[in-house]
Amino acid sequence: MATSPHTTRHGTAARLAQFGESVFSEISRLAARHNAVNLGQGFPDFDGPEFVKDAAIRAIRDGHNQYAPMTGIPALRETIAGRFHAETGLSIDPDQWVTVTCGCTEAIAATLVGLTNPGDEVIVLEPFYDSYPACLAMTDAIPRFLPIRPPDFRLDVDALRAMVNERTRFIMVNTPHNPCGKVFSRDELDSIADIAIEHDLIVVMDEVYDRLVFEGEHIYMASRPGMAERTISLRSLGKTFSLTGWKIGWAVAPPHLTAGIRSAHQFFTFAVGTPFQHATIAALEAPQSYFDTFTSEYRARRDLLCTALADVGFDVYTPAGTYFVLADHTRFGFADDVQFCRHLASEVGVAAIPPSAFYHDPAEGRDLVRFAF
Structure with missing residues (x-):
């Protein structure tokens, strides 16, 4: 042996x-x-719901079983763009703005690998989803951690502002937040937006729980004034439709940022499960x-x-x-x-x-x- x-x-x-x-x-x-x-x-x-599983079965039987386009099947990207418009009021070109990924975790990795350079600094609110620091380690970017603490897990805006320097590239925000369950307020997100605009930063919004809000309101950062061109919105199918094993996610970003995300995505997974992409259309069109x-x-x-x-x-x-x-x-x-x-x-x-x-x-x-x- x-x-x-x-x-x-x-x-x-x-x-x-x-x-x-x-x-x-x-x-x-x-x-x-x-x-x-x-x-x-x-x-x-x-x-997950039967109507979504049935859509996947139909897609398999209809022969949608080969590689999908690297960016995602056009019909799904159009559906995602339509949902994004309903949420933010922004009309976007799905060919230029939307990339389908292998779950939100790959979207996070492709964003960080495709858009950061060694020595760039990324502000991460903690507690954090544990893939954030691992993905940053792959890039040789430097995480800067800003705690949000119980009982209310409120963002310390002054501390955030003090962390920004000439090397800062991104602020990463997860809302609704895993693990603390916080839904960031409009005032908190507007403060983040003000800092991002002032210092020419990109805000990465991990929004996989956007449909699971009990109190307050989920605010889409891209909808805030001046933020459409500096926000990367990351979502997934799994959390909202109880289909985590399908690993369908997506990134919505302006073209100059989408290019970097796609440059990493094409070499990570290239394509995502074709029949599951077809079924995701049915899911996103749910009443x-x-x-x-x-x-x-x-x-x-x-x-x-x-x-x-x-x-x-x-x-x-x-x-x-x-x-x-x-x-x-x-x-x-x-x-x-x-x-x-x-x-x-x-x-x-x-x-x-x-x-x-x-x-x-x-x-x-x-x-x-x-x-x-």
């Missing part, structure tokens, strides 16, 4: 070695070993009643979980959006969030995620735990 040489010349690239195996994998193994209820991972426990029911059902789940957590002694930060809730576990006496989540999975039979993985400084998240509903 051949063996792998164990030398310092071979192994994970240094830029990614710092990330190692995620704690999510460990918690998932513990959950499986102890048959725990999984309230950790960010996917639903029910299937408003689908989205109303979707939000109502998740609101009921949120309320049930938040009440239950409060009843057993957690300090709960009720989310305004997404399907995640953060809670403070300190009254239970554990050293940190990882120890607490290991105990939950092995002794209580409930899997949750330790949020320290979402912070540059793990100490920022050690008192918290994230549940998914």
Whole structure:
């Protein structure tokens, strides 16, 4: 049997070695070993709607099974452009503005790899989706982390402004926010827009939970005055239609930014599953009643979980959006969030995620735990 040489010349690239195996994998193994209820991972426990699955089946049977165009099938890009117009009031050319990607995670990676250079600085609000720093590590751009903290996770605009310098290129904003469930206010987004315009920055908007808002309103950054030409809007199918395994996402950006995104996308995945692109058209054309029911059902789940957590002694930060809730576990006496989540999975039979993985400084998240509903 051949063996792998164990030398310092071979192994994970240094830029990614710092990330190692995620704690999510460990918690998932513990959950499986102890048959725990999984309230950790960010996917639903029910299937997507029949009308979308039927559209995928039809597309397969109709022979839509070969490579799609690199940018996405034209009909889907037109549908995305139409939805973007309804949301923002902006009329865009789908050939120049819309790129279909392998989920929103690839859209994030293609944006950062295609549009940053070594030494560029990217401001990342934390807690953050854990792919952000890994994608930035692939580019040799420099992340600058700005915490938003409980109980209200409000943006410190003065701190944001103070972080900007001549090397700053992007501000990354996730709203509604994973993991804290915050929906950024109009005032907060307008403050970000003012800073972006003043310093000639691009704002990357990760908006995969845009249809899952319980309180407040999701504001589309591209609709703000002066921001259409400096906003990259990233979305996906999976969260809104409970079809996370299809990995359909998209980026909407002005042509001068789309060019960079596509330059990376063509060498990452080139094309995205053709029948699923056809089915995504049916999904995006769903009646408003689908989205109303979707939000109502998740609101009921949120309320049930938040009440239950409060009843057993957690300090709960009720989310305004997404399907995640953060809670403070300190009254239970554990050293940190990882120890607490290991105990939950092995002794209580409930899997949750330790949020320290979402912070540059793990100490920022050690008192918290994230549940998914």
